Amino acid sequence: MDTMMKKAIFTLAIGDENPMYRAALLSFEQYAKKVGADLIVSKEFHYPITIKDPQHTASPAWTEKLYIKELLKQYDRVLYVDADIIIQPDAENIFDVYDDVNTVYLFNEGEHLERQNVIDKITSIMGPLDNWPAVNNRPVYYNLGCMLISKQSRLFDIAKLEDLQLLCNHIKYYEQTYVNYLLHRDGLAHQSISPKFNRMDFMGPKNYRDASFIHYAGRGYSNSSLKREVRFVNDFCELFKGHIDDQVLADIKQSGWDLFINKVQQRYKLPKPIINAIAKRFVTI
Numbered sequence: 001m002d003t004m005m006k007k008a009i010f011t012l013a014i015g016d017e018n019p020m021y022r023a024a025l026l027s028f029e030q031y032a033k034k035v036g037a038d039l040i041v042s043k044e045f046h047y048p049i050t051i052k053d054p055q056h057t058a059s060p061a062w063t064e065k066l067y068i069k070e071l072l073k074q075y076d077r078v079l080y081v082d083a084d085i086i087i088q089p090d091a092e093n094i095f096d097v098y099d100d101v102n103t104v105y106l107f108n109e110g111e112h113l114e115r116q117n118v119i120d121k122i123t124s125i126m127g128p129l130d131n132w133p134a135v136n137n138r139p140v141y142y143n144l145g146c147m148l149i150s151k152q153s154r155l156f157d158i159a160k161l162e163d164l165q166l167l168c169n170h171i172k173y174y175e176q177t178y179v180n181y182l183l184h185r186d187g188l189a190h191q192s193i194s195p196k197f198n199r200m201d202f203m204g205p206k207n208y209r210d211a212s213f214i215h216y217a218g219r220g221y222s223n224s225s226l227k228r229e230v231r232f233v234n235d236f237c238e239l240f241k242g243h244i245d246d247q248v249l250a251d252i253k254q255s256g257w258d259l260f261i262n263k264v265q266q267r268y269k270l271p272k273p274i275i276n277a278i279a280k281r282f283v284t285i
Contacts, residue, residue: 005076005095006038006074006075006076006077007035007038007075007076007078007079007095008037008038008039008040008071008075008077008079009028009035009037009038009039009040009078009079009080009081010040010041010042010067010068010071010078010079010080010081011025011028011080011082011083012041012042012061012064012065012082012083013025013041013042013043013083014042014043014044014045014061014064015061018229018255018259019229019233019253019255019256019259020083020084020216020228020229020233020256021083022252022255023086023232023233023236023237023252024083024084024085025083026236026240026244026248027086027087027088027089027236027240028081028087030087030240030243030244031087031091034091034093035093035094035095037079037095040071042064042067045060045061045063045064046064046066046067047063047066047067047161048060049063049161049164049165049168050165050168051168052169053169054168054169054170055169055172056171056172056174058168058169060168062164062174062176063161063164063168063175065080065144065175065179066156066159066161066164068149069157069159072149072150072151072156073151075151076101076150076151077101077149077151078149078150079094079095079146079147079148080144080148080149081145081146081213082144082146082215082217084145084215084217084220084232085145085146085198085213085214085215086213086214086232086235086236086239087212087213088209088211088212088213088214088239089240089243090212091212091213092196092197092212094148094197094212094213095148097193097197098148098191100189101150101151101152102150102152103150103153103189103190104147104148104149104153104155104183104191105147105148105149105190105191105192105193106143106144106148106190106192106193107142107143107145107146107192107193107194107195107197107198108135108140108141108142108143109141109142109200110135110139110140110141110142111135111136111138111140112202112203113141113202114138115139115141117172118141118171118172118173119132119139119141119177119180121170121171121172121177122167122171122177122178122180122181123181125166125167125171126163126166126167126181126185127185129181129184129185131184131187132184133184135192140180140184140192141177141180142176142183142190143176143198143200143215143217144173144175144176145200145215145217146193146197146213147179153188153189154186154188155179155182155183155188158182158186159178159182163178164178195211196211196212196213197211197212197213198213199211199212199213199214199215200215200217200218201216201217201218201219201220201221202218205221209235209238209239214235216228216231220232221235226260226263226264226267227260229256229259230256230257230259230260232256233252233253233255233256234253236249237249237250237252237253261275261276
């Protein structure tokens with residue numbers, strides 16, 4: 001890999017700040033220094049979209065990934081990571097592991113999860129494709145939580161906000177499914193990365209903290225989505241002990257617990273002291 005290449009790590013942190021985002025960004029900052037990249041954090045909307053009565057969960061923030069087009073005017077390579085990912089202190093350098101600048105690198109979750117329905121839906125809206133690839137008789141469908149792309153790829157020159165507007169109220173994971181569609185429709189070079197660079201909990205909990213990039217999508221290695229942030233910050237604090245100031249870690253851990261208690265209180269409408277006492281005694285992450 002040419003060390004003169006300009007590299008960026010890009011993520012979204014739009015909306016209310018929470019301890020999970022704070023922890024994730026600290027891990028990204030350390031990784032960016034390690035691999036010689038700039039960290040770019042988008043905290044505001046640049047690509048407005050109207051979401052109204054969506055058939056599936058949909059966020060207007062997801063269009064912000066279109067900003068990668070602008071970043072590729074300034075940088076040779078861009079690593080996009082979701083803000084519910086922890087990058088380990090000893091994570092491998094993904095820029096070195098995947099060094100073909102013509103290829104878009106993502107993790108093929110379609111090898112593990114059924115995604116034919118969402119593929120059928122987008123092709124019914126955007127047009128059929130005859131060349132959708134498959135691995136082990138399952139359609140290739142990439143997770144967009146971690147993506148490495150270089151300026152040689154035309155992906156974000158092709159992507160259009162108006163297409164996302166057309167899809168956002170009808171398609172599950174609308175921007176992720178759209179990226180998959182464009183890769184295959186336009187014959188762009190793509191390759192699946194190792195799950196250690198996008199480790200998700202559908203693979204099971206065994207040794208998940210050994211991965212370079214730990215992705216806490218869904219329930220995030222807990223038994224309830226309510227506990228996702230607590231699991232995240234607890235793992236972060238254990239993994240980064242000795243790498244980040246102890247007081248900073250203690251503050252993040254307490255903030256994660258406070259967020260959990262607030263979410264439980266909103267759901268069950270019990271006084272916070274009672275919830276806190278019960279949770280400390282009985283809650284397992």
